[in-house]
Amino acid sequence: MAGTAELDYPLVNGLPALREALAGYLGRVRNARTTPDRVMVTAGFAQGLSLLCEALPLLGIRTLALEDPGHSGQRRFIEQSGMHTVPIPVDAEGIDVDRLRESGVRAVLVTPAHQFPTGITMSPQRRRQLVDWAEQVDGLIIEDDYDGEFWFEPHPRPSALQSLAPGHTVYAGTASKTLVPGLRLGWLVIPDHLSHLLTRIRSRHDLGSDGITQRAFAELINTGMLDRHLRRVRSRYRSRREVLLQAVAQQLPQAKVIGSSAGLHAFLQLPAGVDESALVAAALRRSVLVYGAQRYQFAPGVRPAGLVVGYSSLPLAGLSAAIFAVRDALDEQAPGARPALRELPVTERTGVLLG
Numbered sequence: 001m002a003g004t005a006e007l008d009y010p011l012v013n014g015l016p017a018l019r020e021a022l023a024g025y026l027g028r029v030r031n032a033r034t035t036p037d038r039v040m041v042t043a044g045f046a047q048g049l050s051l052l053c054e055a056l057p058l059l060g061i062r063t064l065a066l067e068d069p070g071h072s073g074q075r076r077f078i079e080q081s082g083m084h085t086v087p088i089p090v091d092a093e094g095i096d097v098d099r100l101r102e103s104g105v106r107a108v109l110v111t112p113a114h115q116f117p118t119g120i121t122m123s124p125q126r127r128r129q130l131v132d133w134a135e136q137v138d139g140l141i142i143e144d145d146y147d148g149e150f151w152f153e154p155h156p157r158p159s160a161l162q163s164l165a166p167g168h169t170v171y172a173g174t175a176s177k178t179l180v181p182g183l184r185l186g187w188l189v190i191p192d193h194l195s196h197l198l199t200r201i202r203s204r205h206d207l208g209s210d211g212i213t214q215r216a217f218a219e220l221i222n223t224g225m226l227d228r229h230l231r232r233v234r235s236r237y238r239s240r241r242e243v244l245l246q247a248v249a250q251q252l253p254q255a256k257v258i259g260s261s262a263g264l265h266a267f268l269q270l271p272a273g274v275d276e277s278a279l280v281a282a283a284l285r286r287s288v289l290v291y292g293a294q295r296y297q298f299a300p301g302v303r304p305a306g307l308v309v310g311y312s313s314l315p316l317a318g319l320s321a322a323i324f325a326v327r328d329a330l331d332e333q334a335p336g337a338r339p340a341l342r343e344l345p346v347t348e349r350t351g352v353l354l355g
C-alpha cells in the first residue's frame with residue numbers, strides 16, 4: 001500500500017525505499033560498490049545520459065569517447081546535447097585503451113559486460129587498463145550495464161566495472177531489458193564528487209520519477225519477485241539463444257557468432273564479400289528484420305559484413321524460420337542464385353530484431 005509519503009512529490013533522486021533496495025540489489029547481483037545516497041532513479045538510461053551530457057561540460061569535459069561499433073542512437077543523442085563524440089575501436093578484448101589514451105579525452109561510455117552490438121565481454125586485462133586510464137587522466141567511465149542480468153556462460157559473469165573504480169565510474173542500469181522499456185525506469189550509481197552536481201541538474205529537468213512505479217519496483221526487489229522473474233525469463237532467453245545458435249550452425253555455417261553468450265541479441269560475422277545491405281533488404285522481403293553491422297559503425301572504412309540478431313521476442317519456431325529466411329536471402333548472392341524458396345507474407349513477421 002502506498003502511503004501519503006509515496007503520493008506526495010517524490011525526492012528528486014528517487015524514493016528512499018527504492019534507492020535502498022537498488023543499492024542492496026546491485027551490490028548482490030553486480031558487486032557494485034554503493035550506498036543508497038549515491039543511487040539516482042531516472043527515466044531509463046536515456047535520462048541518465050542526458051543528465052551526464054549536461055554535467056560533463058561543467059567539469060570542462062566536452063568530448064565523450066564511444067565504443068566503435070556502438071549504439072548509433074546514443075551517439076546522435078549525445079551530439080544533439082552539444083557534446084562532441086570520438087569513436088574508439090573495439091577489438092576482441094573490448095575498447096582499445098591505447099587509442100582512448102591517444103585521443104586525449106577524459107570521459108568514455110562503455111558496455112563492458114556485453115558490448116553493444118558485438119556482444120564482446122571486456123577482458124580482465126582491458127578492464128584494469130581502462131580503470132588505470134581513468135585514474136591517470138582523472139577521467140570518468142560511464143558504464144552502460146543495459147543487459148548485465150542476462151548471462152548464459154558457464155563461468156561467472158564479471159562484476160560491474162564500477163566495483164574496480166567507484167570514484168571514476170558512473171554505473172547505469174535499466175529495467176528496459178529486465179522488465180519493459182515502456183516503464184522508463186533506470187538508475188545511476190554516482191561517484192561522490194558528482195552527486196551534488198547531478199542532483200542540481202536533475203532538479204531543473206523534473207521533480208523526480210513517478211513515485212508509484214518506484215514503490216512497485218522496490219517491492220519487486222524486496223520480495224524476491226524480481227529474482228524469480230529473472231530466473232524464469234533467463235531460462236527462456238537461454239533456450240532461444242541456443243535454438244538461434246543451432247539454426248545458425250545448420251543454416252549459415254559461414255557465419256561466426258562472436259561475443260559472450262549473454263544479453264538478448266547475438267552478433268553474426270559474415271564472410272568477406274557478402275553484400276550486407278543487399279542481405280538485409282533480401283531478408284526484409286522475407287519479413288525478417290535484421291540490422292546490418294554497418295548501422296553501428298562510426299569510423300569510415302570497410303569492415304566485414306555482420307548482422308545483429310535479437311531473440312527476446314520471438315518464439316522458438318520463429319527463430320529457426322527467421323534464420324532459414326536469412327540463409328535463403330544470402331543464397332540470392334551466390335553466383336547463379338536460385339530464386340527465393342518461400343516468401344513469407346509481410347504480415348507473418350518472423351523476426352523482429354534489435355534496434
Ligand SMILES: Cc1ncc(COP(=O)(O)O)c(C=O)c1O
Pocket residue numbers: 043044045046047071111116144146173174175176177181185186
Ligand atoms: C546499448 C543500450 N544501452 C541502454 C539501453 C537502455 O536504454 P533505456 O534505459 O533508456 O531504455 C539500451 C536499450 O535497451 C541499449 O541498447
